[in-house]
Amino acid sequence: MQLKFICCDCHVGQAGFDYRCSCGGLLEVVHDFKHLDADHLKILFHHRLSDRMNPYASGVWRYKELIYPELPESDIITKYEGNTGLYASNLIQQSLGIRKVWLKAQSENPSGSFKDNGMTVAVSHGRSLGYRRFTCTSTGNTSSSLAMYAALGECNSYVLVPNEQISINKVLQTMAYGAKVIGFDGTYDDGIRFYEKHGRELGMYICNSVNPLRIEGQKSIIYEIAQGLNWEMPDWIVIPGGALSNLSALGKGLNDLRQLGLINKIPRVALIQAEGASPFHRMISRGESEIVPIPRPSTIASALNIGNPPSWRKARQVMKQTEGITCSVSDEEIMEAKTLIDRSGIGCEPASAATVAGLRKLLAEKRIDKNETAVCILTGNLLKDTDVLREYQMSRLLYADLTLESVGKWL
Ligand SMILES: Cc1ncc(COP(=O)(O)O)c(C=O)c1O
């Protein structure tokens, strides 16, 4: 059986794989869930949780029937991604003054970010089509994840990375997995534009989130949250936004769960952007119908440094479907929230901390009630963006001579 696609803008169906429809809209995978039964699925997914020795042990491929049923098991390239912790932190709960908050730590993924949920599916798909050369443009997390899966699949990866405002750790991780990295003057948005124009003639498989298979894999984050909470959804899901792939995937995943009868309530979504890179929040809060790109986005949260999010139309749909709200937070608010999350023992990179910063703001503005419950999605690992961490923490490092008196003074 072949994968089927539909355009999110003109709604015309398409049989073959592509990144965009001829009208320019992004595509998404269409599934037929008619033959699936919710009770049977719950038992199947539960059973797979305890089976550690096959691809279904992955927190993505556990839900294969809802993501990519057509793919032969032997074509799966997996590093048992997903299966990340869902933590209830008293420290964060009390600091925010909310009834209940959980943190979904996608930072625990094998390459250290939520990208792995989508990348395992994209690279498996690309290789099954016969591709051996994979590419993306990236601020560093997409590329680290791509390079890891390409290496696992014994394929090659080629990555475009902006020269400014990226984290060197992520670039080094990408290179260490064997990717060829090409730096360029410009932003993530320029890189995406380049591939939209030249990707096809370069004959490579593109692994950015314009690829509908990436979104299929990323849907599993909300499946895991639902399963982790025994299929009872919280009032709110709080998520950071850059290219808006994660929000698009979240919306698609929620639709699936509802359609299948696995959940009976759709939570509301709060999308948080960094102030210096918040074109989507600006559009929604002003009630505008088109996004106005920001040519030079700038935020300390390197992963959110995106001025022209490719998935904004899909994301706008999700806002409608979930009665979603948006807000933006300053770099200071992000760092303050990051300190709290790190201190709680969970830890994350700055982009992820935008969620807790945003939740604090939305509670203060009473747009979220303190008696409600929320899950914040932490998208990347604490050790991803250490330039920022070094600047913030080094002044707190203590020095002493190794004498009882000198060390004792600090203890
Ligand atoms: C750690 C991290 N958080 C958040 C985001 C933003 O997610 P999205 O681009 O899907 O909106 C990204 C990159 O995209 C990221 O790498």
Ligand SMILES: N[C@@H](CCOP(=O)(O)O)C(=O)O
């Ligand atoms: N932060 C991202 C940028 C978005 O990339 P995409 O995978 O959604 O295309 C990164 O890590 O590069």
